[in-house]
Amino acid sequence: MHVCITLRFAGTRYHGFQVQKNALSVCEVLQNALESLYGVRPPVKGCSRTDSGVHALGYCVSYTQPKPIPPRKLPLAVNRFLPDDVRVTEAHRVPEDFHARYSAKSKEYIYRIHNSAVADPFQNGLCWRFPGPLDAGRMERAAQYLVGKHDFVSFMSSGSDIADTVRTVYFAHVRREGDDITFHVCADGYLYNMVRIFVGTLVEAGAGRMPPERMRDILEEKKRSLAGDTAPAQGLFLYKVNYSEEEAGNTQAAQEITAKQE
């Protein structure tokens, strides 16, 4: 039986999802747990690479079960063998040709900034603390230039050799609640470090170091050097993977979900 499971994990201890030599990965601890459960180690497909220190609220993994365990029993069964910082929250049966990565229509990320002079001991490793003043309204205005189908090469770190750098951003929003600023973005795909460079650039606008309209120029000029720095990995959360066309670009529904879960 082919299944898709959803993971929630604190990425602080991990060098990303993908298995690495000489470094702990989420995939490795997941496969260890599956091996304990099934007696054999099934190959698994993750929905995306994630960087070291990046977190997930809804990371999806597909695999074929070596023994058929009913999906509703899977979360508790797998969680028994997982470390505390990784949990299976859902499991569903999926068609044989389903692939956690290639079947995805869009993915949503959240980036959390703690905008305060004093760090919060309960948010260590779970946000980017930015001590200076930030205007979330300016950041929101800047974010709107990202929405749509664009060549996002200005927002890609070097070291990736993909040819097609055009992606579609379905929505991008910045909102403040007290000292916490959250960036929420949905796109059909992401270039290397794209969300983190979005955030580094939005902060330039929020801190008053560039006008929000400059976002358009940065896109048009197609030069990485014009965008802001890459924001730290620890503020980034893979929020949700959308597999149906209806979900993919549905701003309204996606935002209702955010409001409900937060």
Place this chain on the structure above:
Amino acid sequence: MHVCITLRFAGTRYHGFQVQKNALSVCEVLQNALESLYGVRPPVKGCSRTDSGVHALGYCVSYTQPKPIPPRKLPLAVNRFLPDDVRVTEAHRVPEDFHARYSAKSKEYIYRIHNSAVADPFQNGLCWRFPGPLDAGRMERAAQYLVGKHDFVSFMSSGSDIADTVRTVYFAHVRREGDDITFHVCADGYLYNMVRIFVGTLVEAGAGRMPPERMRDILEEKKRSLAGDTAPAQGLFLYKVNYSEEEAGNTQAAQEITAKQE
């Protein structure tokens, strides 16, 4: 200059506030930081003992500054020398006879229960996960029997030799938000493990294992064995210390503050 500083700390790594032999305490790292700042190690007075793993949102410490640094500059100055999981959030000048513990009129604690079959990787060590059904309404009704001046000896762990076990609880409330149940209590003082035994007993009422009214009998019978278990330390947060008479029993103000900060 005599000052009172407010600490926010994640207690996971610490064996409570008080200095311990062969175990790390919050007081020790604070005194290390103060020594780095002032060049000498000032004696400090904490507002209460806290158990291993207990957290604080507003722990108060008073001491006499070896060199006068303006209180408004103290948080950043001390934080430079503190580990990430302990932060000074406020500092005020106080009269020479002020004592963080003995000047307190009342203290507020919060206890967090994560009421879910699946643990949350982002709340490890920051709550008590209770997987079974809990009725927060029943817990709230049970909590109301605690309010007032009572002999709370039924809610005291053995191993403490105090003679007077009468305390006044100014308010006690239980509320649910999604999977999170929060108990908020304000009293003029606490017996050893009192809040944790309150919670262990409230959970008995919430899980349907005792009627809420039994709280009254437990108080009247004055027997520790009638109350529930001691809830785990990791869900407990010292929330706020009140030093003025106005604050001490002022339910309204205290609850407005809670609503604002959460």
